[in-house]
Each structure stands twice: as structure tokens, then as C-alpha cells.
Amino acid sequence: MRLTKSKKGIAWWIIGGIILAIIWLASKSIENIPEEGYEEGGPANCEPINPEPYANPPESGCFGSCPANMKRTNYCNCIDILDSEGKKIGEDCDNYCVPKTCSDEGGYTCTGSQVCAGSWKNPPDGNDQCCNEECLTPCAVGTSLSCYPLNETQELDVEGMSQGFATCSNGCPDYKYAVEGPAEPSKWCEKCSDPKGSHCCIYCPPKTIYVAGEGCKSPSCCHSCQAETGLPYNDPADELSYPDEGYSICKVECVNKDLGDGVIWKAYSVNGGNTWCSQINGGTDFEYYTQCCAYCPPETHYSPASKSCEPDSEVSEFTWELDCPYIILYWGDYENAVAYEIIPFYDEDKNKTYDGICEEDVISLETEEREYYYNLESSSCVDHYTGNVKLQLIPQYSDAMSIESYNTDWIDVSVCDLEAKPKDCEDGTLHNSCSENQPDFCDDGELVPDCPVCGCPDGYGCNTTSGSCFEVFQECGNNIIEGTEECDKTNASACPGNCRLDCSCPVKCDDSGTGPNGDWDKDLRCNDDDPDKDGDGIPNNGDNEEWTILGCKPVDDYGVAIDNDKDKICLGLDCNDNDNNIKVTKDDPACTRDMLCSNKEKDTITNEIEIDLGGLCRPYIKLVQPEYGVSKTDVFDLIVSTDHNSACKFSIDVSLIYNNMQSFISSSGGKTHTKTGFRLDDENTHKLYVKCDDYHWSAEESLAEFELAVDSSKPVISTYYAEPNPIIERPVETVLVVGTDDKTICKYDLLQQ
Structure with missing residues (x-):
């Protein structure tokens, strides 16, 4: 119808x-509204479970609008809305509502062993582990150790703690007979422990180490001192036996042991075993005995090749042998020598000419030594040892420059099939391992920051690009700032782990210079968020000069720029900080390199004269051998040195351009430059010209000139007298005159030598 x-x-x-x-x-809505029954819980008292959670959690379902204790997740029970012609123009839907959760109420759900130190929240979903603040993990959880409440005043019962333990303490005191493990700041220790403390501290029994997640374990990091030396091990606590084959031991320093009556056991420092020594002696009276040493009885010496004490060799001449990976040198007693210097040279392509000198391996030995084991495999130049190697022995004298040297033949070391062995780091961290000092990672002897692998300490975030850690400001909860929610931990586009104390994100730096949001030191951290806002290396809280001018480095211990000549241009920017008459900066066209070099600022590590921390000055070239430019033989080694790495060449009598000069055989960019077997065919005085290229100054700007001669005859004193002689009046002075038949340097003494 x-x-x-x-x-x-x-x-x-x-x-x-x-x-x-x-x-x-x-x-319908009135029928389905559940009873509220919602109220905050009471104090949690560091418990893991809320004893009185929400009593009657509502059931999920369809409602016209969600009650206060529920939230909408979808729509349901939809009714079509029709127009006058019966066409659908929309829907009228109910809300599908579910009980609100812990996070909806701004709470934190405790999991595992975590506890709540604040108050319980009673979310309508019945969660019985909802805390009003972040949940805390008890000290010792995850360590495989038990938690032991320790009073700082009480004695540590080592025997009763044979498995190690964790405890809360202020600062983790250093107990004499315990190995200290990690010391981490702990909110649980501050709020829940009895007695309370600031840190969760881990202690292990003597001669053990802490392994994360496993507890206290015997050292297994590396070879023991006995394994490294091949000699039986003597415990430092009972160093009384002296076996004929020698022994190994951990010491503070490897020094010879004098047993009296001329009986001396020689000590040898071994490359490996040091990390094991530091671990096996932890928590004992010998915790500083971190050097693995080999001791050999009289008339023997330690051989790292055979890992044993071998009889001393009776040799009078310089000899050598190859026992891969060692070149072993033997030599006799050189009268009056006070030390022996050994220099390695390499010839990569086996053409028996020098390709370079291994400066890092040059070593000086005491006069008692008569043999030396050169380890090719552990050498810093192992990558160059693909062909021949030659070792040079130079006796050193206290009263004269050494003019004699002894050389091996070219030794073919390619037969050793050498491969560079990765190095452990100086702090004891093994290669390819994380250091205890986060975020450092040991890479072939060098500690490098690698926080993606090694992590960061509490309170620090990880810069995945540089590998370094940075101080974080605040860990803010969910929905702290309504609207933008900048520090919402669930918002990937915000700044998680980098929130300020007010839970806002650091803003993008502007160009206001010293303003709160400026970036004075250009390190991409705004001044208000930068712990060293002027970039001078001194933290803000210890910096007496708030805004050090950029480039003013170094500064003093209080962050104040150094200005030696008081011309108001700081060291680091001044053309010459030792001359008040020079009032221009280093980048001023009026500042010449001669001005810079007259500044004579020195690098205290290399002792090289630098251009006021801005680069090297001309190389200082010195004639080392022959001493005073005179040789007693016509064939000799010609050696010059430079104060910093350079490539040097020389010519005789004519100052040639650098490219046309002769090369020193060992000149490869180092500091020592040697021409072995150099010959002068007459006894005339010649001019030696040396030019060096240090890749900063051109070789033509770095010229040194010396006189060079051969004189096989001893000088003859032709005349000597004093004027006046005798002295008959004051002042009591006279002039001594000595004449010789040749150019000489003379000395005198009042006593007959």
C-alpha cells in the first residue's frame, strides 16, 4: 500500500x-552500563603484585557511548540511515568498548622480577601489576648472583661469599679481598633496599671475574702466564722455588732477581699473559701484579721461540738465525758499550735495497744482553715483511757518538708466511671485544667508540653514526605533553631518550650565538643542551670563561684562553703568541711562516717545533754520523736525523735540486736517514748538502750544509802553553793555548786521565 x-x-x-x-x-545504553567501582590503589611497598586490583572488570561490548572506565576500539550494531526515498545516506552505530588498560591510565606494567616502589593503579582491565611510576628491577636480577644486604661498616666475609653476590651501597666501596664487578646506579637500591644505597654493586671472590648474566667465573679470557711462557707457574704468594728450567710469574714489573752471592735470575717481559695476570690476582694482595714475566737461572736466557730457558751462547762476533717468526741475534761484549740499539730495515720486493725502516720497533737493550729475539709476527711493520728484513746492531757509548754498526744479511722472511696478529688493547680488553668502559670497543689494539655493539652507560643515549654516547636529559612517559606529545616514548618521530627535564624536545639550534638555542661551538647541540657550550674541552660547571673564542686552544685548566704576549689574541689564533709586536692572527695575509715558526711552540709529546699548533716548521736537520763530520775510514755509514718525519736526500760539493739528489737508503718519511757503505775516495774536505721534504715545507726551503772528510791519522799536538805562566798577580787567570797539526776539537782536565 x-x-x-x-x-x-x-x-x-x-x-x-x-x-x-x-x-x-x-x-539500551542504560541497560549495558557496568558499575564503575574504580579507585586508585594503595602504596605498593616495592612489591611485584597488587593485592587488590580492580574487582569487577567490565566485559567488552557494544554501547551507545563508552563509559568512563572503557575506551572505544571499533563500531558495532550499525543501523542504516535512509533518505525519503529509502536510499542509504549513512549509519548510526554503537561503540565497541573495551576496559581501559594500565597505559591508558598513565601507568607502567611491571614484568618479570620488577616491582613497584610507588602506588598501585587499578585499571579497569584488572591488571594487578600496574604502577604509577616506572617499575624497578631489583639488584642482582639477571646476574646469576644472590642479593646480600651489606652494611658498609661490616667486614666482608669472603669465605661465606664463595659464589659472589650483589648488594646495594653508596658508591660501591673497594673491599680488599674481593673483585669489584659492575657498579650501576639503581633506583631500586635507593627506594627498596634495606639498607638503601645509590648503586647496585657486584662483588666476586678473589681470583675470579664477573661475567654478565653468568656470575663469578674463573678467568678464561686468554692464555695463562704459564701457557704464554712455557715455564711452570710460581704463585706470587709463594715465590720460593727456583726450578732448573726457570719459571713464570705475575709481577708489577719484570726485574732481575738477586739471590745473593752473585746469583742473579734474569727477568723477561712476555708479550702475552698480562690480562690473565690481572684477572687471576684480582681481590688478592697481588692485584697490581699484572705483568707476565719469565725468569731464567744464571748462564741461561729465555727463548720466546722455544718457550724455554736456553744456555747462553758463547759468541764473540755478531751472528743471527731465522726461526720463524723470530730473527735471533747474538753478539759478544763490546768494550765500554752502555747499551745496544737495534734497527729493523725491510726490502719488500727482494731487490736488496732499502724500502723503509721500522721506526716503531727500534729498541735499546741493556749491556747485559747478548741475544735478542725479534718477533716478526707481532711487529708493527708486519705488513711490510713480505720480502727481506735486515737488522742493524749499534753499540751505544756514554762519552761518544757510536760510529760502528753490525748488520745481518738480507734475510728472506717470506718463508715465514707472516700474518698480522690482531692486538689486544692496553686496558686489557681483548681484540674484537667490548671494554668495561662503555662504549669502547677494542679493534686491533685501538679503543674506538661503538655504542651499537657495546651499549652506553645508564643516562646516556647512543649516536649510531659516530658510535659515541651522549648524555640524555630525561626519560619521559607516554602522553606527557598533550597534543604534540614530543617526548612520547611511542612516537618514533619525536626525540626518544633525548628529552629535556620538562619533557620537551631540544629545539633546532638558531643563529643567536650565545642565546639559549644558539650553537656557539658549532657542534649541533644548542647551548642550553650542551655540557661544554663553548667547546673548549672544559665542562660548563668548571669553566671560568663562559664563552671562549672559537679556535682558542689550548685553554688552561679553568677553561680560560691562553694569551702569553697579552695582545688580546689567544694562543691558537695568534700569529706569534710570544711576541707582543706581532698583533695579527694566523689567517692574516701579513702573518708569514717565518713569524709562525719563530713562535717556537712545541708539541710536548713528539717534541717537534710546530707553527703555533697549526702545522710543522722547517725540519731541523742534524748530522749524526760521522761525528763532527770526520770519519777515520773511507767507507762509513752516513746518518742524518730530523726532528719530525721527512723524506731526505743529499748531494756532495754541489747543491743540486731535490729531485736530482741521492736518496738515503732508509729515508722513508721517518726521522732517521741512513746511507750505509758511503765512500769518500780522498781526504779532502767536502760539502754535504741535505734537503728534506716534510710535505708541509718544500724541500728547497729545508736545506742543511755540513763539512765531510776522511782523516785516518791521529792529530798531533804541535804546541801548548799558558799566558801568563806563572801567574804572579791578581786576578788569578791565564789563557791556555793548544796547537795541533789538523782541525780538532780539544778538551782539557786538571787531573791526568
């Missing part, structure tokens, strides 16, 4: 239908 009505009648029909629908929905 079709009904027709006026427009006015149709309107009243629609309005009436809507009113009926509203009444029906309202009655």
Missing part, C-alpha cells in the same frame, strides 16, 4: 521516528 502525505506531514513523520530511535538507544 502506498501512502501519500504533504511535505509537512512527511517532516513530522521523520522527526517522530528519530525521537523513538533516541529513546530506544538511550534505554
Whole structure:
């Protein structure tokens, strides 16, 4: 049946239908509203479980609107809305509601062994581990150790703690007979422990180490001192036996042991075993005995090649042998020598000419030594040892420059099939391992920051690009700032782990210079967020000069720029900080390199004269051998030195351009430059010209000139007298005159030598 009505009648029909629908929905909503029954819980008292959670969690379902203790997740019970012609123009849906959760109420759910130190929250979903603040992990959890409440005043019962333990303490005191493990700041220790403390401290029994997640273990990091030396081990606590084959031991320093009556056991420092020594002596009276040493009885010496004490060799001449990976040198007693210097040379392509000198391996030995084991494999130049190697022995004298040297033949070391062995780091960290000092990682003897692998200490975030850690400001919870929610931990586009104390993100730095959001030192950290805002290396809280001018380095211990000549231009920017008459900066066109070099600022590590911390000055070239430029034989080694790495060449009698000069055989960019077997065919005085290229100054700007001669005859004193002689009046002075038949340097003494 079709009904027709006026427009006015149709309107009243629609309005009436809507009113009926509203009444029906309202009655349905009233029927389904659960009881609230929601209230905050009481104090948690560091417990893991809320004893009185929300009593009657509501059931999820469809509601006209979600009650206060529920939230909408979807829509349900939808009714089509039709127009006057019966076409669908929309829907009228109920809300599908579920009970609110812990995070909805701004709480934190404790998991595992975590406890709540604040108050319980009672979310409507019935969660019985919802805390109003971040949950805390008890000290010792995850360490495989038990937690032991330790008073700082009480004695540590080592025997009773044979497995190690964790405890809360202020600062983790150093107990004499315990090995200290990690010391981490702990909120649990501050709030829940009895007695309370600032840190969770781990202690292990003597001669053990802490292994994360495993507890206290015997050292297994590396070879023991006995394994490294091949000699039986003597415990430092009972160093009384002296076996004929020698022994190994951990010491503070490897020094000879004098047993009296001329009986001396020689000590040898061994490359390996030091980390094991530091671990095996931890928590004992010998915890500083970190050097693995080999001791051999009289008339023997330690051989790292055979890992044993071998009889001393009875040799009078310089000899050598190859026992891969060692070149072993033997020599006799050189009268009056006070030391012996050994210099390695290498010839990579086996053409028996020098390709370079291994400066890092040059060593000086005491006069008692008569043999030396050169380890090719552990050499810093192992990558160059693909062909021949030659070792040079130079006796050293206290009263004269050494003019004699002894050389091996070229030794073919390619037969050793050498491969560079990765180095452990000086702090004891093994190669390819993380240091205890986060985020350092040991890479072939060098500690490098690698926080993605080694992590960061508490309170620090990881810069995955540089590998370094940076101080974080605040760990902010969810929905701290409504709207933008900048520090919301669930918002990946914000700044997680980098929040300020007010839970806002650090802003993008502007160009205000010293303003709060400026970046004075250009390190991409705004001044208000930068612990060293002027970039001078001194933290803000200890810096007496708030805004040190950029480039003013170094500064003093209080962050104040150094200005030696008081011309108001700081060291690091001054053309010459020792001359008040020079008032220009280093980048001023009026500042010449001669001005810079006259500054004579020195690098205290290399002792090289530098251009006011801005680069090297001309090389200082010195004639080392022959002494005073005179040789007693026509064939000799010609040696010059430079104060910093350079490539030097020389010519005789004519100052040639650098490219046309002769090369020193061992000149490879180092500091010592040697021409072995150099010959002068006459006894005339010649000019030696040396030019050096240090890659900063051109070789033509670095010229040194010396006189060079051969004189096989001893000088003859032709005349000598004093004037006046005798002295008959004051002052009691006279002039001594000595004449010789040749150029000489003479000395005198009042006593007959």
C-alpha cells in the first residue's frame, strides 16, 4: 500500500521516528552500563603484585557511548540511515568498548622480577601489576648472583661469599679481598633496599671475574702466564722455588732477581699473559701484579721461540738465525758499550735495497744482553715483511757518538708466511671485544667508540653514526605533553631518550650565538643542551670563561684562553703568541711562516717545533754520523736525523735540486736517514748538502750544509802553553793555548786521565 502525505506531514513523520530511535538507544545504553567501582590503589611497598586490583572488570561490548572506565576500539550494531526515498545516506552505530588498560591510565606494567616502589593503579582491565611510576628491577636480577644486604661498616666475609653476590651501597666501596664487578646506579637500591644505597654493586671472590648474566667465573679470557711462557707457574704468594728450567710469574714489573752471592735470575717481559695476570690476582694482595714475566737461572736466557730457558751462547762476533717468526741475534761484549740499539730495515720486493725502516720497533737493550729475539709476527711493520728484513746492531757509548754498526744479511722472511696478529688493547680488553668502559670497543689494539655493539652507560643515549654516547636529559612517559606529545616514548618521530627535564624536545639550534638555542661551538647541540657550550674541552660547571673564542686552544685548566704576549689574541689564533709586536692572527695575509715558526711552540709529546699548533716548521736537520763530520775510514755509514718525519736526500760539493739528489737508503718519511757503505775516495774536505721534504715545507726551503772528510791519522799536538805562566798577580787567570797539526776539537782536565 502506498501512502501519500504533504511535505509537512512527511517532516513530522521523520522527526517522530528519530525521537523513538533516541529513546530506544538511550534505554539500551542504560541497560549495558557496568558499575564503575574504580579507585586508585594503595602504596605498593616495592612489591611485584597488587593485592587488590580492580574487582569487577567490565566485559567488552557494544554501547551507545563508552563509559568512563572503557575506551572505544571499533563500531558495532550499525543501523542504516535512509533518505525519503529509502536510499542509504549513512549509519548510526554503537561503540565497541573495551576496559581501559594500565597505559591508558598513565601507568607502567611491571614484568618479570620488577616491582613497584610507588602506588598501585587499578585499571579497569584488572591488571594487578600496574604502577604509577616506572617499575624497578631489583639488584642482582639477571646476574646469576644472590642479593646480600651489606652494611658498609661490616667486614666482608669472603669465605661465606664463595659464589659472589650483589648488594646495594653508596658508591660501591673497594673491599680488599674481593673483585669489584659492575657498579650501576639503581633506583631500586635507593627506594627498596634495606639498607638503601645509590648503586647496585657486584662483588666476586678473589681470583675470579664477573661475567654478565653468568656470575663469578674463573678467568678464561686468554692464555695463562704459564701457557704464554712455557715455564711452570710460581704463585706470587709463594715465590720460593727456583726450578732448573726457570719459571713464570705475575709481577708489577719484570726485574732481575738477586739471590745473593752473585746469583742473579734474569727477568723477561712476555708479550702475552698480562690480562690473565690481572684477572687471576684480582681481590688478592697481588692485584697490581699484572705483568707476565719469565725468569731464567744464571748462564741461561729465555727463548720466546722455544718457550724455554736456553744456555747462553758463547759468541764473540755478531751472528743471527731465522726461526720463524723470530730473527735471533747474538753478539759478544763490546768494550765500554752502555747499551745496544737495534734497527729493523725491510726490502719488500727482494731487490736488496732499502724500502723503509721500522721506526716503531727500534729498541735499546741493556749491556747485559747478548741475544735478542725479534718477533716478526707481532711487529708493527708486519705488513711490510713480505720480502727481506735486515737488522742493524749499534753499540751505544756514554762519552761518544757510536760510529760502528753490525748488520745481518738480507734475510728472506717470506718463508715465514707472516700474518698480522690482531692486538689486544692496553686496558686489557681483548681484540674484537667490548671494554668495561662503555662504549669502547677494542679493534686491533685501538679503543674506538661503538655504542651499537657495546651499549652506553645508564643516562646516556647512543649516536649510531659516530658510535659515541651522549648524555640524555630525561626519560619521559607516554602522553606527557598533550597534543604534540614530543617526548612520547611511542612516537618514533619525536626525540626518544633525548628529552629535556620538562619533557620537551631540544629545539633546532638558531643563529643567536650565545642565546639559549644558539650553537656557539658549532657542534649541533644548542647551548642550553650542551655540557661544554663553548667547546673548549672544559665542562660548563668548571669553566671560568663562559664563552671562549672559537679556535682558542689550548685553554688552561679553568677553561680560560691562553694569551702569553697579552695582545688580546689567544694562543691558537695568534700569529706569534710570544711576541707582543706581532698583533695579527694566523689567517692574516701579513702573518708569514717565518713569524709562525719563530713562535717556537712545541708539541710536548713528539717534541717537534710546530707553527703555533697549526702545522710543522722547517725540519731541523742534524748530522749524526760521522761525528763532527770526520770519519777515520773511507767507507762509513752516513746518518742524518730530523726532528719530525721527512723524506731526505743529499748531494756532495754541489747543491743540486731535490729531485736530482741521492736518496738515503732508509729515508722513508721517518726521522732517521741512513746511507750505509758511503765512500769518500780522498781526504779532502767536502760539502754535504741535505734537503728534506716534510710535505708541509718544500724541500728547497729545508736545506742543511755540513763539512765531510776522511782523516785516518791521529792529530798531533804541535804546541801548548799558558799566558801568563806563572801567574804572579791578581786576578788569578791565564789563557791556555793548544796547537795541533789538523782541525780538532780539544778538551782539557786538571787531573791526568
